[in-house]
Amino acid sequence: MKFYTSIIIQFPLLCYIICNHQIEGASADPKGKLHFSMSSLKNQTGHWETCFSVNKKSRKLPNSWKVDIHHNIEEQNGEISLHLSGVLTAPPPLPEDYELFHGIGYYKLHHTSKGFDDASSICSKEGGHLVIINSEAEADVLKTIHARFPGLIPWAFIGIHDRQKEGEFITIFGKPLNSTGYSHWRNPKEPNGGVNENCGTVHRDGGLNDYLCSLPIPFFCEYDLSWRSL
Incomplete structure (x- = not known):
């Protein structure tokens, strides 16, 4: 046998x-x-x-x-x-400086500007990942956090991009943007950066934008609430 x-x-x-x-x-x-x-x-x-x-x-x-x-x-x-x-x-340990929003997740807004790849790496090293917005409620969380810092530039990197195929935005885990539950571009012209702007951001008003991947800006990290229930 x-x-x-x-x-x-x-x-x-x-x-x-x-x-x-x-x-x-x-x-x-x-x-x-x-x-x-x-x-x-x-x-x-x-x-x-x-x-x-x-x-x-x-x-x-x-x-x-x-x-x-x-x-x-x-x-x-x-x-x-x-x-x-x-x-x-085995989930990564919960970072100490991530803020819990009950029923939604743990979040951190990094004020020190980084390019998309460096931002993604920092989130991973902390045990999280660049934010993937899955609902209006989660978008509201990011707006709440961003509103605390009116002097900060209004865009922040999140975990979406169209590097694989122009115009088709996916998450950092390879899932289509339209499967996440939140795909609200800031205006009808977005995404409008063509081949020059392939990384996703969220504006302080909750709208999505495309952005130059190498241009340093603030970024959002998240630690999934589901990881705490494993």
Whole structure:
């Protein structure tokens, strides 16, 4: 009898993929030490049992984890195949200086101007990502934060761009803008920058604009509320 497995273990910005191997084990070092092991045994009643364990050592462990396991057994030409896949997710720690808006998320407006790529990198290093607006309520949150700083320029980078195909804005995670729940451009002429302005911003009034990616401006980071419920 042959067993084939596909295991995916996810950590922030790091994904370990072990596929089409006979059941053994694996170890890695995601800013600490990670060990994965799995075994399959037939018990006294004839049932096959698959047991696995994940052990991680680091200076600080996540407060919550989420594990999803799926398995499928098929028989063809007298051969039984087992496909087992699993996802272990540990969210990044909550940044201390992000503000909670209940029921919506955690947010931070960076006043120090950066280009789009540097802004995205800073958000990631903090454990978040450039804001992706999913609703009018979330847009209102950004307007509330921005209104506290009337002297700040009125635009801030968010997590959308049309770098892959001109005119087709997507999120930093590759999802179409029109699937996010919020695609309100500031005026009917937006986006109007053509090939020169490929990165998305939000105005202090909540309207979206395209902007030169390399031109430093403030930016919004968010930490997803859903990450706290894992």
